[in-house]
Amino acid sequence: MSTLSAYIVRRTSAYFALGVVVVLSALALERLMRLVEEVTNQGAPVSSALEVLGYLLPHYLELAIPAAFFLAALLTVRRLHTASELLPMMAAGISVRRIARPMLAMALVLTLLALANASHLQPVSRHAYRAQIQEISQTSLALGLAPGVFHRVNDRFVVRADGVTDQGRTLLHFFAEAQPENGPRTLVVAERARLVRQANTGKLVVQLFDGSVVRFDGSATGAARITFTDYTWEPPMDSAGDYGPRGQDSREFTVPELIAGGGTPAGANVEHRLRSTELHTRLVHVASLIPLTFLAVPLALLGRGRTGRAYGLGLGVVLVVLYQKVLSFGENFAEVGVLPPPLALWGPFAVLFIVSGVWLLSVSESGVRGAIAIALHPRRPPGYRRQLAEGR
Numbered sequence: 001m002s003t004l005s006a007y008i009v010r011r012t013s014a015y016f017a018l019g020v021v022v023v024l025s026a027l028a029l030e031r032l033m034r035l036v037e038e039v040t041n042q043g044a045p046v047s048s049a050l051e052v053l054g055y056l057l058p059h060y061l062e063l064a065i066p067a068a069f070f071l072a073a074l075l076t077v078r079r080l081h082t083a084s085e086l087l088p089m090m091a092a093g094i095s096v097r098r099i100a101r102p103m104l105a106m107a108l109v110l111t112l113l114a115l116a117n118a119s120h121l122q123p124v125s126r127h128a129y130r131a132q133i134q135e136i137s138q139t140s141l142a143l144g145l146a147p148g149v150f151h152r153v154n155d156r157f158v159v160r161a162d163g164v165t166d167q168g169r170t171l172l173h174f175f176a177e178a179q180p181e182n183g184p185r186t187l188v189v190a191e192r193a194r195l196v197r198q199a200n201t202g203k204l205v206v207q208l209f210d211g212s213v214v215r216f217d218g219s220a221t222g223a224a225r226i227t228f229t230d231y232t233w234e235p236p237m238d239s240a241g242d243y244g245p246r247g248q249d250s251r252e253f254t255v256p257e258l259i260a261g262g263g264t265p266a267g268a269n270v271e272h273r274l275r276s277t278e279l280h281t282r283l284v285h286v287a288s289l290i291p292l293t294f295l296a297v298p299l300a301l302l303g304r305g306r307t308g309r310a311y312g313l314g315l316g317v318v319l320v321v322l323y324q325k326v327l328s329f330g331e332n333f334a335e336v337g338v339l340p341p342p343l344a345l346w347g348p349f350a351v352l353f354i355v356s357g358v359w360l361l362s363v364s365e366s367g368v369r370g371a372i373a374i375a376l377h378p379r380r381p382p383g384y385r386r387q388l389a390e391g392r
Contacts (some may be wrong), residue, residue: 019068055129077300294356
C-alpha cells in the first residue's frame with residue numbers, strides 16, 4: 001500500500017468506526033427503551049432486554065455499515081478539501097479517482113463482511129430473537145392475568161388469583177393446577193404468591209407463602225399433601241424451543257436457502273414472491289456500499305474549500321435517507337406483487353450507480369485539469385492565493 005493510500009485508509013477507518021457507533025446507538029436506543037418496558041412488565045430482569053437487543057444487532061448492522069461508511073468517505077475527502085491537501089495532490093497529477101481507490105477497496109471488504117452478516121448471521125439471530133421473546137411471554141404469568149379468572153398459561157398449567165397487584169407479579173389467594181409431562185398432577189394453594197425470575201438460569205419461579213401442595217401420584221394411597229409457610233415452586237412452563245425450527249418466516253432463511261427455495265412448496269406463489277423479495281432486499285443493501293462510495297466523493301467537494309459551507313454533508317444525508325426510503329417502497333411493492341422484485345429493488349440501485357459513477361468521473365477529470373491550469377498558469381490570475389487556499 002502506498003503512503004497516500006495508507007493515509008486515506010487511516011482517516012476513513014477512524015471516521016467509519018465512529019460512524020458505526022453513532023448509527024448503531026441511534027438505531028438501538030429507542031428499541032432498547034421499548035424492550036426494557038416490555039420485559040420488565042412481564043417480570044423479566046433488565047438484562048433480558050439487553051440480551052434480546054443483542055439478537056437485533058445484525059439487523060441494525062445491515063443499515064449502519066453503508067450509512068457509516070458513506071459518511072466516513074465523505075468526511076475524509078471533505079477534510080482533504082478543507083485542509084488544502086486535495087488541490088496540491090491534483091496539481092501533482094493525482095486524480096480524484098486515485099484518491100477514491102483506497103476507499104473503494106475498503107468498500108469491497110466491507111461488502112463481503114456485510115454479505116456474510118446478511119446471509120447467515122442475520123437470519124440466525126432473528127430466529128433467536130423471536131424465540132427469546134416467545135420464551136419471555138410464555139414464562140410470564142402476568143400476561144393477561146385478571147383477578148378471579150382461571151388463566152390457562154399452556155396445556156399443562158392453569159392459574160387463578162383473587163387479587164393481582166404489582167403489575168401482575170404479586171398474587172393474593174393463589175391457586176394453580178399443574179400436570180407436568182413426567183410428573184404427578186399437582187394442586188397448589190397459597191395466601192400470597194410472588195413471581196420472580198432466577199438470576200442464574202432466567203427461569204420463572206413462584207414464591208409461595210402460607211399454603212399447601214397436593215400431589216396425585218395415581219397410586220392407591222391417593223394424594224400427598226404438604227403444608228408450608230414459605231415455598232419456592234417452579235411451574236411447568238414451555239421453553240423457547242416451542243417456537244419451532246428456524247425457517248418459519250422468509251427472514252429466517254439464509255441466502256443459500258432463499259436461492260434453493262427455502263423448503264416451501266414450489267406452487268406457493270405468495271411464499272415464492274416473499275422469498276424472492278427478501279433475497280433481493282438483502283443483496284441490494286449489501287451491494288449499495290459501492291455506489292454510495294462513488295456518491296460520497298463528489299458530494300464532499302461541494303462548497304468553497306476552507307471557508308465554504310459543507311453543502312455536500314447535508315445533501316448526502318438527505319440522499320441516503322431518500323435512497324433507503326425508495327428501497328423500502330420497492331420492497332413493499334414487490335411483496336404485494338405490484339412490481340417484480342428485481343425491478344423494484346435493483347432499479348433504484350442502477351440509477352444510483354450510474355449517477356454517482358458518472359459524477360465521480362466528471363469531478364475527477366475536471367478537478368485535475370483545473371488544478372494543473374492554476375498551478376502552471378504563466379501569469380497566475382488575480383486572487384490565485386485565495387483560490388488555492390479555498391481549493392478552487
